Amino acid sequence: MTTNTQATTGPVWDYSAGHGPVTGALSATTGCLAIATTGAATGMPPTWALAIGTAGAIGHTITSLRDRLSARTIGMRAASWLVGAGWTTWAMTTGPLSWAALGSLATIGVGMGAAARATLLREEARELEAIAAAERQVARELSAERRAIAAEWVDRIQRVCGIAVRVVAVEMWPTGTGFTIDAELPAGGTTYDRIAREAARLSADARLPHGCTATASQGIHQGRVLIDVTTVNVLEAETAYPSDYSPLSIYTGIPWGYRTNAAEICVYLREQCALVVGPTGSGKSNMVHVILAGFARTTDVLTWVIDLNAGSAGLPWVRPALDAQGGFVDDLTPGVDWLASTHTEAMLMLETALAVGHHRKVAYQDLLAERNTDQLPISNRIPQIMLVIDEGAEILTSTDRRTKELAKKILEVIRMLRAMGIRTVLTALGATGAVLGDLMIRREAKARVCLTGGEVEGMDLSKVFPGSRGLRVDQAPYKGAGFMGTPESPGALFKSWRILPNQIREIVAATADMHPTLDDISRQAAGDAYATRWAPERTAWMRDTAHTPVDNAPQPTGPAGGGLNLTALRDDQAPVAETDEEALARKFREQIDAQFATVPEPGSVAPAADKPPTAGLNLSALRSEDNAAKDAALAVLLAAGPEGTGASAIARALADEHGTTRQTVVGWLKTWTDDGTAIRVGTGTKTRYVHQRHATDGRTRD
Incomplete structure (x- = not known):
């Protein structure tokens, strides 16, 4: 056996070195x-x-x-x-x-x-x-450029905003797309928003290209202001999602796009929910895929997706891992942990999330005491659950009874499970008061995205970013571009990356071994609903591309015989609990029937045996919902007493339960006035209506 030995003593000569x-x-x-x-x-x-x-x-x-x-x-x-x-x-x-x-x-x-x-x-x-x-020469040239920029903007701010600032520093962005001016505000209580609200005028005065802005934000203290000036429009070009699929964490931030200075912007969703607003054609669906890609790369997040539009948001993240036999391809796991496309599956998912959250509150008390914290420590062993609900904001404002039940569960998840690591990402089609009117959404969704795509209708940026100044829809007319704000970064222009189906498949394959598994305690609370989420009978619709998902809830069948199968005519529907308003309307109808010779509602009296059925369509059954709202409106009119009430007041009383508009109520009141049920008093804005039961000759004369 021979060994190679190397001398450790004596000089070492380097014959390739030059002479000294x-x-x-x-x-x-x-x-x-x-x-x-x-x-x-x-x-x-x-x-x-x-x-x-x-x-x-x-x-x-x-x-x-x-x-x-x-x-x-x-x-x-x-x-x-x-x-x-x-x-x-x-x-x-x-x-x-x-x-x-x-x-x-x-x-x-x-x-x-x-x-x-x-x-x-x-x-x-x-x-x-x-x-x-050479360095001094470069510094002199750069300093001269910065001094020129400083002098130019001092003059511009004085001219446009009417205030004199002193520029402390000018920082050129490494990307070469703009610069930041650090300026000191004049004495006398001048605040930075004096400049922020003139962002559009400053941009126009500087002749900046379209898509470039001059936005002001808070400086190091309240007497300083930072002005970010974009000189290159990075929002116009389409940029692919980065090919770096390295692991992420809920604590280190998840990138959702990039700012006008080409810097990535990340969201931190350990405690926060998120809201993404975008009309059709603005790139909202692509943004949802960018969000799912970020969650797929995290090692401490499980993603549950609700999309009642045939599950289209989550299918591209599931199908690459499914095989035709009801299993997974080469043990490949889907990019999302659960996908719901029907009301029944969505309700099951939300109830499971609530069960997991409530069980965690009790089962992890020892861990919370050991870590001396009131928030569950999220890790690969105890992952956070992120519920991504496409058009979830519309679910919260829906008047459909089944959808309203989903809305209650979503709000319960948002309200109660922050500390236990269950958060939501909701999307919406528009930034309107009807969609964003819920205080819970505005309070909990601190990470907000508004994709505009140049759309102006229904895009009230002040509702998404209250307090932010200088934000205008026409600043981001490009698909995938818009505004984004987080607790760490105020609302400003940004753009999401473009992600295509082939890249989604790449991410699913590249991140398959990164996904955590639900901890044993949570899995115990989740039960069979979670354990069988990928069962062949529950995922058959994902594999069969020829059929859309069908709700597993029992569906009422049509009446025997031929003719139209109208849902309202089906007699095997489950009984629905009577609300207080419906009970009041029913009692009022009984009083009306007892006092007046009213005609019974269709279907309330059995037809005579010798009378043949009426030929043609019988759509009177479709009047039930309308009659409920109309009877409730008549009850409100009767309850108003001799003083009467107006159409707006009746519409407000019915809005929550029936979603009735003022125009509908006006039509009813006109009908009631014509047939003598109600009497109109006054004209113009002072018009009111009194039920004939309370009317007297003295009150009804104009």
Whole structure:
């Protein structure tokens, strides 16, 4: 057996290294001695050595000039060649081995080394000085550019905003797309929003390109302001989602897009919910995929998706992992942990989330006490659950009874499960008061995105970013562009990346081993509803592309026989609990029936046995919902007493339960006025209606 050993003592020679002052002088003197001794022994003409030294001096002078070396260095090198050649010529004539020859050679060597050392130090100093001079020149040029920018914007702010600021610094963005001005506000209580609300005028005065803005934000203290000026429109171009699929965490932030300075903007959703607003064609669906891509890369997040529009938001993240037999392809896990496309599945998911959250509150008390915190420590072992609900804001404002039940569960999740690591991302089609009117959404959804796509109707930015100034829809007319604000970053322009189906498949494959699994305690609370979420019978609609998902809830069947299958005519619907308003309306109808000869509602009296059915369509069953609202309106009119009430007041009373508009109520009141049920009093804005039961001759005369 042989072993390779390496010496650890003695000098190590590097034969590829160049000569220094000492080795260079030693090499020159020994070379001269060797040539002189050999020439003297062989009878070589002495003038040859002098000719070789002269050629070396000339050659080194040329190369030194090409390298732009100093005159002192050029002279030292030429002198070394000539002195060495002169000594060699003399030694070949008189004898190189005499004490005089050897002593003079040693003196020449010492002189060469000292001169080489001195010139080397001078060359290094000269080079450093040249570098420093170049840096000073660049600094002078940059400083001149910054001073010009500062002077220009001081004048512009004075002209447009009417205030005099003092520029403290100008920072050029590394991306080359703009700069930031740090300015000091004048004394007298001037605030930064004096400049912020004039952002559009400042941008126009600076002749900035479309898509570029000059936005003001708070500085290091209340007497300073930061003005971000974008000079290159980065929102116009379409940028693909980054190909870096490295792991992320809910604590380190999840990138959702980039600002006008090309810097990524991240959201931190450990405690916050998120709201994404975008009309059709603004890039909202693409934004949802960007959000799901970020969650797929996190190692401590499980994503549950609700999309009642056939599950289209989550299907691209599930289908790459599914096979035709009801399992997963090569043990590949879907990019989302659960997908619901029907009311029944969505309700099951929300109830499971509530069960998990409530169980965590009790089961993890020891862990919370050990960590001395009131928030569940989220990790790969105890992942956070993110509920992404496409058009969830519309669910919260729906008047449909089944959808309203979903809305109650969503609000319960938002309100109660923050500390236990269950948060939501809701999307909406418009930024209107009807959609964003719920205080819970505005209070909990601190991370907000508003994609405009140039759409103006229904895009009230002040409702999404209250207090932000200078935001206008026409600043982001591009698909995928809009405004984004977080607790860490105020509302400002941004753009989301473009993500295509092939990249979604790449992300699903690249992140399959990053996804956490639900902790045992939460899995116990989730039960079979969660354990069987990927069962073949519950995911068959995902694999069968020829069919849309069907709600698993029992559906009422149509009446026996032919004809139209109208839902309102079905007699096997589950009974619905009677509300207070419906009970009041029913009692009022009973009183009306008892006092007046009213006609019974269709279906309330069995038809005579000998009377044949009426030919043609019988759509009277569809009047039930309308009659409920109409009876409730009549009850409100009766309850108003002799003073009466107006159409607006009746519409407000019915809005929550029936969603009735003022125009509908006006039509009813006109009908009631014509048939004598109600009496109109007054005109114009003072018009009111009194039920005929309370009317008297004195009250009804104008």
